[in-house]
Amino acid sequence: MQHEIVSREEWTAARKVHLMKEKELTRLRDKLSAERRALPWVKIDKTYVFNTPNGKRTLADLFEGRSQLIVQHFMFGPDWDAGCSGCSFSADHIEGALVHLEHRDVSFVRISRAPLAKLEAYRKRMGWRGRWASSFDSDFNYDFHVSFTPEQAAQGKVYYNYEVRDFQSEELSGLSVFYKNAKGDVFHTYSTFGRGDELVDTSYMLLDLTPLGRNETGPNYNLADWVRRHDEYGGSAGSAA
Amino acid sequence: MQSHRIVSADEWTKARKAFLAKEKEFTQARDRLSAERRALPWVKVDKAYVFDTPQGKKTLAELFDGRSQLIVYHFMLGPGWEEGCQSCSYLADHFDGATIHLAQRDVTFLAVSRAPLAKIEAFKRRMGWKFPWVSSSGNDFNFDFHVSFKEDEVGKNVEYNYERQEIDSDEMPGASVFYKDETGAVFHTYSAYARGLDILVGAYNFLDLTPKGRDEDQLPWTMAWVRHHDKYEDSKHTSTCCGSEA
Numbered sequence: 023m024q025h026e027i028v029s030r031e032e033w034t035a036a037r038k039v040h041l042m043k044e045k046e047l048t049r050l051r052d053k054l055s056a057e058r059r060a061l062p063w064v065k066i067d068k069t070y071v072f073n074t075p076n077g078k079r080t081l082a083d084l085f086e087g088r089s090q091l092i093v094q095h096f097m098f099g100p101d102w103d104a105g106c107s108g109c110s111f112s113a114d115h116i117e118g119a120l121v122h123l124e125h126r127d128v129s130f131v132r133i134s135r136a137p138l139a140k141l142e143a144y145r146k147r148m149g150w151r152g153r154w155a156s157s158f159d160s161d162f163n164y165d166f167h168v169s170f171t172p173e174q175a176a177q178g179k180v181y182y183n184y185e186v187r188d189f190q191s192e193e194l195s196g197l198s199v200f201y202k203n204a205k206g207d208v209f210h211t212y213s214t215f216g217r218g219d220e221l222v223d224t225s226y227m228l229l230d231l232t233p234l235g236r237n238e239t240g241p242n243y244n245l246a247d248w249v250r251r252h253d254e255y256g257g258s259a260g261s262a263a
Numbered sequence: 264m265q266s267h268r269i270v271s272a273d274e275w276t277k278a279r280k281a282f283l284a285k286e287k288e289f290t291q292a293r294d295r296l297s298a299e300r301r302a303l304p305w306v307k308v309d310k311a312y313v314f315d316t317p318q319g320k321k322t323l324a325e326l327f328d329g330r331s332q333l334i335v336y337h338f339m340l341g342p343g344w345e346e347g348c349q350s351c352s353y354l355a356d357h358f359d360g361a362t363i364h365l366a367q368r369d370v371t372f373l374a375v376s377r378a379p380l381a382k383i384e385a386f387k388r389r390m391g392w393k394f395p396w397v398s399s400s401g402n403d404f405n406f407d408f409h410v411s412f413k414e415d416e417v418g419k420n421v422e423y424n425y426e427r428q429e430i431d432s433d434e435m436p437g438a439s440v441f442y443k444d445e446t447g448a449v450f451h452t453y454s455a456y457a458r459g460l461d462i463l464v465g466a467y468n469f470l471d472l473t474p475k476g477r478d479e480d481q482l483p484w485t486m487a488w489v490r491h492h493d494k495y496e497d498s499k500h501t502s503t504c505c506g507s508e509a
Contacts (some may be wrong), residue, residue, distance in 0.1 A: 118356035
């Protein structure tokens with residue numbers, strides 16, 4: 023790798039210019055977060071019931087006494103043998119955040135269409151403590167545009183990330199946020215898909231600081247180029263679990 | 264929470280799409296900035312820094328552990344401190360999930376503190392972390408990278424985050440990135456401090472998606488709510504994998 027090597031003084035001068043731009047982007051991020059909080063909400067009138075290790079639970083129950091709920095739409099179809107590796111990459115980063123989120127009035131749950139026994143077995147394999155509920159018997163995944171019916175697949179076009187696009191997979195990923203008021207009413211406040219959730223993947227944020235960056239040079243030009251489940255990287259030392 | 268505007272699904276989608284366009288602009292701006300960061304020049308590191316590690320003395324070049332890129336988190340744990348800084352610990356709770364993936368992208372990640380290795384090891388065990396963590400107690404590393412300061416510099420104007428500013432601690436947080444070429448030469452490519460580290464905090468990035476956000480406006484300082492993960496008042500009640508009904 024050939025790169026420009028300079029004196030400390032020159033480096034600092036260049037770094038200061040870049041710092042100004044970094045600060046601008048941080049402020050833009052703060053501004054966007056404020057705008058996001060000002061977005062309107064939709065009341066959830068449908069009663070979604072999930073299978074959880076504690077039995078059947080409604081969406082309102084999943085808040086666990088807190089007023090905010092973040093759902094990771096984890097790609098794990100009913101017939102799949104394991105969860106999606108990209109979603110597992112995200113999940114590895116969420117584990118350490120959970121205890122802190124719980125102290126900012128946020129509950130977190132993964133939701134997938136696979137039956138609960140599969141979710142629990144995979145959760146144990148990956149060493150995650152985060153809660154996981156199955157939406158197998160409900161419309162939840164379809165209503166939030168992360169699962170697609172065989173009919174939709176056959177048409178070749180699906181609605182995902184707020185646009186109609188080519189069908190890729192029966193399951194896709196995302197994050198959805200809900201709010202529960204004092205009366206117990208539940209509101210859908212936000213959903214993000216595609217690259218919209220990558221800020222929570224600390225590995226990516228760290229890679230963006232390095233000389234080689236994400237280095238995703240194909241064939242997929244995304245994390246599918248290199249990300250594996252943390253127990254499937256051959257010969258690497260240590261485990262994330 | 265104050266009452267909030269409730270709309271139909273159609274109206275919500277319309278507002279959401281308008282906002283999505285802004286989010287995409289932000290993502291693209293961030294990609295451009297990352298590319299600009301990679302184009303910044305580097306400085307050759309000529310000083311031989313030697314660190315205390317669980318595997319004995321190691322130079323900065325050896326810390327790369329066979330990879331060409333090294334990310335150092337400057338963890339605030341001073342020689343006389345009883346435990347690591349609370350805010351650094353909040354960041355560090357996000358590291359273990361990342362290290363194995365970073366290793367696949369030619370990156371070794373580790374933390375460096377000025378406390379003696381025995382103190383680092385004891386605190387690391389208490390927190391249950393696995394990421395590598397070494398001591399710079401015998402060298403100038405922390406001072407040269409502007410994250411440790413002499414006792415008589417506290418409360419005075421010093422160089423931190425590329426400007427002169429008053430600091431309130433002899434240890435400050437940061438992250439530094441190094442590159443090692445085929446000849447073994449080591450280069451300092453990048454350092455970030457203060458809010459430059461903010462985007463590494465996954466929990467903050469999650470909170471930014473929620474109605475209440477970080478909810479820190481009424482607090483004496485931004486991370487005033489943060490505790491060591493074993494020190495939240497109700498730590499023993501935090502949800503387990505199976506969850507618990509409130």
